[in-house]
Amino acid sequence: MVKVKICGVTTLEDAVVAAEAGADMIGLNFYKHSPRYIEPEVARDLAAALRQRFRAACPLLVGVFVNDVVGRVSLTMETVGLNAAQLSGDESGEMLKEMRGIAFKAIRPRNRSEALEDAAYYARHAPTDTRLPTLLVDANSPGLYGGTGEQANVDVVLAVKGVVPRLMLAGGLTPENVGARVAQIAPWGVDVASGVEYDGQPGRKDPDKLRAFIRAARSQEEQDR
Numbered sequence: 001m002v003k004v005k006i007c008g009v010t011t012l013e014d015a016v017v018a019a020e021a022g023a024d025m026i027g028l029n030f031y032k033h034s035p036r037y038i039e040p041e042v043a044r045d046l047a048a049a050l051r052q053r054f055r056a057a058c059p060l061l062v063g064v065f066v067n068d069v070v071g072r073v074s075l076t077m078e079t080v081g082l083n084a085a086q087l088s089g090d091e092s093g094e095m096l097k098e099m100r101g102i103a104f105k106a107i108r109p110r111n112r113s114e115a116l117e118d119a120a121y122y123a124r125h126a127p128t129d130t131r132l133p134t135l136l137v138d139a140n141s142p143g144l145y146g147g148t149g150e151q152a153n154v155d156v157v158l159a160v161k162g163v164v165p166r167l168m169l170a171g172g173l174t175p176e177n178v179g180a181r182v183a184q185i186a187p188w189g190v191d192v193a194s195g196v197e198y199d200g201q202p203g204r205k206d207p208d209k210l211r212a213f214i215r216a217a218r219s220q221e222e223q224d225r
Helices: 012-021 040-057 070-080 093-098 112-123 154-161 178-185 207-224
Strands: 003-006 025-029 060-065 084-087 103-107 135-137 167-169 189-192
Touching: 003 207, 012 025, 012 040, 012 207, 025 040, 040 060, 040 070, 060 070, 070 084, 093 103, 093 112, 103 112, 112 135, 112 154, 135 154, 154 167, 154 178, 178 189, 178 207
Parallel strands: 003 025, 003 189, 025 060, 060 084, 084 103, 103 135, 135 167, 167 189
Antiparallel strands: none
16 A cells, blocks of 8 residues: 655644544654744644554654754654654765664655666665655755655656665645556655645645545555455
8 A cells, every 4th residue: 555644744633634544654844944844842742642642553753854963853853752754955875874774865856867876875774664765756846845846757756766665756746646646656655745735824734635635645556456
């Protein structure tokens, strides 16, 4: 079953909806320049309440970081109680190595050649935990670090998919297009932020869109059964 990550969650209410709808991962954004930024203390309370409610069925909690140092990432992970970190900036392979298997890299290659270079560079230090992606591929938007609503290039995504075991697809996914993208690319997982939000309200998820997204992401698999 394709894995689903609901990213940029800022409230417990939205996290509960995501968990009840069957999300495998919930992303909490700790990049201060993001409109989906959440304070670590708020995230800590959200995480504790979510785990108390869902126990073993609680989705994995993933912190999104951009160009932070290892010490700050580790401290935030400990404070909040995160399961993993997503490095979404210009982090090096050495930083990924320092995270010792609890972090994965988000990449935004401009073309197929760059995609293969990035995959070779980062995949050696990717998580071995099969609950986490090897790499996340997002759309290339110069100067931006995800959440743009733009779609990733299919050829670029397929190039990465061909060389890593667990590819997570991000970029411009919505309830209306995710089913077709899953059928076309067959990624290990999909990631959505803006595509399930209320119009003009970054960080606030529309429950109907969120549920529809998860249904649509998995509809092809249900048809194949």
